[in-house]
Ligand code: GDP
Ligand code: IMO
């Protein structure tokens with residue numbers, strides 16, 4: 001079964017958009033299986049830069065069917081705006097995209113609650129897109145599935161029930177809830193645009209897999225932001241790991257042939273939460289963190305927030321390899337490391353119970369990274385198209401990453417453009 005999952009192995013923003021775009025050259029179906037407009041996947045073609053948030057990164061290839069599956073949460077006006085923008089930029093086939101009638105609708109009260117909570121002590125640095133409250137409604141069984149757009153009368157009732165349940169929370173946070181009329185006034189004009197795209201997408205994806213269509217499952221966020229396996233509670237509210245492709249798209253694990261983990265050559269994180277290898281004051285080498293941010297252009301593609309930057313964390317990568325069952329990796333942004341005065345990687349942790357090469361995900365506040373020095377290099381790498389074009393020290397660094405992941409890097413990315421890529425093997429090799 002030709003199902004391939006692309007999953008972030010770190011805290012998101014590993015370069016999934018670029019790699020999915022490249023891998024989609026031959027894919028027939030691309031499925032986003034989780035998250036919502038908290039994602040920002042960047043695609044660079046020539047001098048053009050496109051950031052997709054809800055639309056799958058396969059959209060630039062006109063013969064590829066793009067699917068938004070039921071693991072997602074969807075903000076209607078953002079979806080429509082994103083589609084209009086893509087049409088304007090020369091991708092009219094975006095209107096052929098299919099959307100699950102069981103994905104959940106993000107409504108104005110979800111955004112309101114997310115924003116209000118972020119003003120308080122419990123802030124975790126969310127994207128304020130309403131992601132958490134929308135998934136809360138889904139698991140509380142009072143959410144609004146996309147299929148409700150087919151019958152706005154029935155949808156009104158669902159909205160009324162959810163608003164009633166949120167009332168005390170909104171009041172306690174000092175906010176003013178919208179009325180049902182206000183919520184519906186926002187939704188109603190968008191429904192006719194979206195209803196024609198609604199389908200039982202799980203059945204369509206399954207049909208494609210049975211017909212042997214190469215199907216790419218595009219992860220959003222990353223392993224360490226996963227609600228079950230991430231650095232809880234500083235996580236998103238969905239299943240961002242490879243297993244999330246099965247639950248989020250509605251396919252069985254036997255349909256997945258390959259799981260490709262996206263590994264940035266260093267680490268970044270946006271928002272709050274533990275980040276043991278972070279290079280920020282008062283830690284030593286904070287200036288190198290600033291340099292990585294500048295050279296790597298590490299600013300959030302959704303909120304514009306500066307991303308926190310730090311050394312590569314190999315125990316975290318081992319953890320991601322295990323949780324996702326990675327059997328290939330794609331390394332991105334290797335070019336950003338050119339010219340660093342020093343280069344370190346975290347190889348293990350010192351914890352109260354001793355030294356470990358595992359990622360101590362449950363006790364990161366009491367764990368201290370142990371580093372190993374790597375040989376830096378000064379040669380530019382963005383022109384490299386095969387491994388031999390890379391300086392020996394960079395090749396060694398790639399080898400170190402492969403060893404930790406326990407599998408081969410099928411792609412080494414050396415720039416944001418499509419051609420700035422070392423493609424070492426095909427997806428199914
Ligand atoms: P995603 O959320 O995983 O899709 O990643 P983002 O798009 O949020 O962030 C990755 C950023 O790195 C984008 O600006 C990409 O254009 C850029 N990028 C991807 N691969 C490379 C690379 O190999 N080198 C450099 N310099 N930039 C890259
Ligand atoms: P992509 O797909 C990086 C982070 C937020 C915050 C936490 C919870 O582009 O890699 P949320 O709004 O989801 O409730 O915020 O998760 N976050 C991301 N960080 N990349 C992402 O997506 C992210 N999506 C959510 O910054 O720390």
Ligand code: MG
Nearest residue numbers: 013040041301
């Ligand atoms: Mg991103």
